[in-house]
Amino acid sequence: MDRYEHRKSSCVIRLTDKAGNPLAGKILKADLKKHEFLFGTGGFFTVPLTSPEVPAEKKAYLDKIYAEWKEVFNYATLPFYIGRYEPEPGKTMEVPTLRAADRLKADGKSIKGHPLCWHTSGAAWMYDLPENEVLDAFLFRIRRELTAFKHDIGYWDVINEVVIMPEFVNEPKFLPRMNPVTRLCRKMGRVPLVKALFDQAHAVDPDAKLLLNDFNTSERYRQLIADCLDGGVGIDTIGIQSHQHQGFWGMEKLQEVTERFESFGLPIHFTENTFVSGHLMPPEIVDLNDYQVQEWPSTPEGEARQADNLMTMMDYLFSRPLVEGFTTWDFEDHQWLKAPSGLIHSDGRPKPALLALKEKLATDWHTAETLVTDENGCCTLHGFRGEYTLSDGGAETCFTLKKDMPVTSVAL
Numbered sequence: 001m002d003r004y005e006h007r008k009s010s011c012v013i014r015l016t017d018k019a020g021n022p023l024a025g026k027i028l029k030a031d032l033k034k035h036e037f038l039f040g041t042g043g044f045f046t047v048p049l050t051s052p053e054v055p056a057e058k059k060a061y062l063d064k065i066y067a068e069w070k071e072v073f074n075y076a077t078l079p080f081y082i083g084r085y086e087p088e089p090g091k092t093m094e095v096p097t098l099r100a101a102d103r104l105k106a107d108g109k110s111i112k113g114h115p116l117c118w119h120t121s122g123a124a125w126m127y128d129l130p131e132n133e134v135l136d137a138f139l140f141r142i143r144r145e146l147t148a149f150k151h152d153i154g155y156w157d158v159i160n161e162v163v164i165m166p167e168f169v170n171e172p173k174f175l176p177r178m179n180p181v182t183r184l185c186r187k188m189g190r191v192p193l194v195k196a197l198f199d200q201a202h203a204v205d206p207d208a209k210l211l212l213n214d215f216n217t218s219e220r221y222r223q224l225i226a227d228c229l230d231g232g233v234g235i236d237t238i239g240i241q242s243h244q245h246q247g248f249w250g251m252e253k254l255q256e257v258t259e260r261f262e263s264f265g266l267p268i269h270f271t272e273n274t275f276v277s278g279h280l281m282p283p284e285i286v287d288l289n290d291y292q293v294q295e296w297p298s299t300p301e302g303e304a305r306q307a308d309n310l311m312t313m314m315d316y317l318f319s320r321p322l323v324e325g326f327t328t329w330d331f332e333d334h335q336w337l338k339a340p341s342g343l344i345h346s347d348g349r350p351k352p353a354l355l356a357l358k359e360k361l362a363t364d365w366h367t368a369e370t371l372v373t374d375e376n377g378c379c380t381l382h383g384f385r386g387e388y389t390l391s392d393g394g395a396e397t398c399f400t401l402k403k404d405m406p407v408t409s410v411a412l
Contacts, residue, residue, distance in 0.1 A: 004365070006321040007037060010382040011401055013390070014409045015373050022377025023412060029391045032367040033398075034074050034108055036385040037318065038269070038325030039361070041069065041343070043076025043111070045332065046100040047093075065348050069331055072358050075110045077271075077327055078153070080145060081121035089125050094148055101152035108387070112155035112327075114271075115213065116142055117197055119161070119168045119181040126180045131187045134180045139200050146204040155209045157239060157271070158197050162190050163216040163224055190224060191231040198233050213239030213271050217257045225264060238264065241272040243329070245281040245288055245339060248309040254316060262322050269325035270317060274341040275309045277302040277333075277351060288337060298333060298340035298351070307352040311360065318365065 002008075013030075015023045048054050049062040078097055079085065085093045104111050117138045126134055146156070165185045170178060185193050194212065201210050212228065212235050214221050228235060238261050242249065249257070261268055277298040285291045310328070317323045333342035343354035350358075367383030381388075387400050395412050 003319045004384070007318070007384055008367075008382060009385050009401055009403050009405065010380060011405050012378050012380050012407045013371070013373075013399070014407060015377045015379070015390075016409060016411050018411055020411070022373075022375075024373055024375045024377055026373045026377070026392050026412070028371045028373065028379065029389075029393070030367070030369045030371055030381050030383070031389050031391075032384055032386050033389055034387040035361075035365070036402075038075040038110060038327075039073050039357075040075030040077060040110075040112075040325060040327035041073055041331040042272075042327070042329050042335070043069075043100070043104065043331075044079050044335075046076065046104060047079070047096050050099040050103050051096055061348060065332065065344060068344065068348070068350060068354075070107055070109070072354065072361065073109070075112070075325060075327065076104050077112045077114045078104075080113045080116060081118065082126075082141065083121045083123045086123055086141070087125075092144075094145075098148065098152070101149055105152045110155070111153045112157065112211075112271075113145065113149060113153045115157040115160035116145065116201070117159040117181065119165050119179045119185075120171060122171065122174065122179060122181065124174070127174065127177055129180060131180075131184045134184045135188070135193075135196065138197060142197060142200045143204050146201055146208065150205050150208075153208070155211065155237070155269075156201060157211045157213040158201050159194055160213050161215060162194060162212065163214050163218075163220050165193075166190065191227050191233065194228050195231055195233045198235070202234050209236040209267075210234065211237045211239040211269060211271065213241065215241040215243065215272075217242070217260070219260075222260050222263070225261070229264070235266065237267045237269050237324070239269050239271040242270060242313075243272060243274045243288055244309070245274060245276050245291070245337075245341070246283055246285070247280050248275065248313070251312070251316070254313060258317070258320055258323070262320070266322070267324045268320075268322050269327070270323065271325075271327050272329040273310075273313070273327060274329045274336070274339065275306045275353070276339050276341050277306040277353070278340040291337065293338060296334070296338050296340055298345065302340065303352050307356045310353045311356050314357070315360075 049066055101111055168182050278296050281291050314326055317326055330342040332344055333340050333346045344350050371379040373379045385401050390397050397410055397412050399410050
């Protein structure tokens with residue numbers, strides 16, 4: 001039995017000329033160019049990539065890694081942390097972020113914005129606001145960002161890491177003051193806060209897919225989702241993080257976590273996933289942010305382990321029907337916590353993990369078929385759902401193979 005059959009569909013293609021006449025006896029090459037499944041990484045590097053002010057040497061490096069990136073991935077996460085995006089009220093990163101989004105969209109990539117509300121990476125100017133004004137500020141930014149990026153960004157992490165939100169005190173640089181989002185969450189409660197933000201986002205862009213995202217994969221997160229759904233929160237997709245700097249979860253935990261959240265019947269995205277290609281973080285560390293080292297080199301042994309762990313996890317998740325996306329958080333090494341968790345080295349060289357994924361996408365997770373139209377100009381394609389090119393060796397056209405799409409007419 002094909003483990004990936006749930007990701008495939010069959011479709012009768014009716015080939016015509018521009019006037020609508022059927023083209024019989026045509027030999028066609030159908031080639032999958034973009035999966036329906038979202039294969040992603042963090043796309044933060046595309047912001048400086050598209051900046052007119054980036055130095056020439058840096059631009060050449062970014063062009064190089066972008067060319068490597070776009071050959072493999074169809075999905076990017078762009079940064080919307082409010083402390084970085086809006087360090088002063090009204091002074092935002094909209095223009096450079098929009099340039100990056102436009103570039104990705106022009107290259108046919110899907111995009112997620114991350115996050116619209118979070119208690120970390122906060123803005124200093126929000127600290128003196130009373131709770132009602134903190135809420136107003138987040139509702140305003142949702143209206144502003146979802147309006148500005150409506151035609152580019154189709155996915156949003158609306159609120160991040162809500163499980164610990166009312167328990168979180170503050171980032172070290174802002175101590176001893178209490179975090180404004182923590183204050184707001186304590187006053188409103190988790191579910192009313194989540195509902196207010198989701199309601200606003202749905203009102204501004206009804207077509208956007210909205211995620212609740214968390215690193216906490218325990219029963220507490222499952223209960224939070226259940227409470228939110230019972231409270232009328234329009235969660236489109238469940239986001240699950242897995243920063244495995246202390247080693248691979250293992251198949252038992254991966255299966256247990258996946259099945260826990262499959263119980264809701266909602267689409268699942270594994271949104272932030274990292275495996276290090278150097279030494280593992282000590283097991284006694286509770287908060288990954290507490291592990292600060294000057295150097296964390298990649299090693300051949302670590303790179304082999306990273307590749308094996310990544311492909312084991314991705315192969316399992318690709319076989320699960322409700323999982324619709326997987327994002328490897330760091331594309332480059334030494335981005336978060338100086339960890340060697342990227343798929344390329346700091347000089348742009350690909351690691352074995354990237355090469356293994358590229359090979360998988362070119363073989364087991366790819367569809368390339370030769371088809372011949374009958375006397376009615378029809379032929380049948382069975383393959384992975386997604387965007388295809390269709391060529392007779394000269395002319396070429398595109399179409400999308402979707403679920404429950406028995407017939408489509410394509411002009412060549």
